[in-house]
Amino acid sequence: MVLYFKARPEDGDYTIFMGIDKYENEELIKYGFPEYIWFHVDKMSSAHVYLRLPKGQTIDNVPEGVLEDCAQLVKANSIQGNKENDVDVVYTPWQNLKKTASMDVGQVGFLNPKMVRTVRVEKRINEIINRLNRTKVERKPDLKAEQEAVNVAERSERKQQFREKKRQEDLERLEREKQAELRSYKNLMVTEKMTSNKEIASTTKSLQELEEDFM
Structure with a gap:
């Protein structure tokens, strides 16, 4: 079971969630997304809390x-x-979580300690906890299927972007070739390089002159 909460609405549409036990935490560690930020009480046992960021947002903002x-x-x-x-x-991007075979269920480490941030909580604020609990929803999601569905959608989007980029490159190439052909045609039609009919006539022997030459 995963518990979902809504953060304060004045700051935007943010979803916070956590596993109900260490086994659910293990699933969340395994089937997360780059948009997730992971939270845990430092050096104490606690729930694994996640924040889902909008695409393009980072831990810094x-x-x-x-x-x-x-x-x-x-x-x-x-x-x-x-x-x-x-x-x-402590909190860090989901991608920075490290899981090895020797770790217990729900236990994690960090790939890069420099990407771990710390925030001090002076005391519990019941007003915040009560507000969050009023938004709580319990779900039993298929985390693996959700991750695969998102991955398939992202792969499809990347393919579409690649096709669109290729189409645009082909159009630009054809336009360059067309412009090059036009420039080449214009060069052939330069006045200095052209010969008029009059000039041709003046340099061509008449029929009589040809007959005289033959005789």
Whole structure:
């Protein structure tokens, strides 16, 4: 089961979600997307909370209010972290998560520690948690199928973009060839290079002259 929440609407349409247990967390780790940002209480057990970003947005421009919602939610879903003040929450792009065969279910590391950010949560803010809980929806998604469907759609879009690029390149090539042909034709029609009928007549022997030459 995956729990879905809506972040504060004044900052945009952002979806926050988390697995209900470590096995669901494992699925989310395996079948994520580049648009996901992963959150966890630092050095404590907690839920794995994800934020889905719009395409084109990065970890560097997440609205502060949305960041606070995610940090509060992950703190509230940590047994130890929920009891303490001044808790650090780490977050990083889903693509930066590292999973090896030796790790326990739901356990992750980082491919690049420099891509991990930290936000300090001074205390639990019940107003935020209550607002998020009012938007909570439980779903049991087929994460593998969702990932494959998105991948198929993206591959189809890339193919369409490639075909459109190829078509545009062909049109540009044909236009260049047409312009080159026109330039070549114009060169052939330059006045200095042309001979008039009068000039041809003046340099051509008459029938009588030809007969005289023959005799």
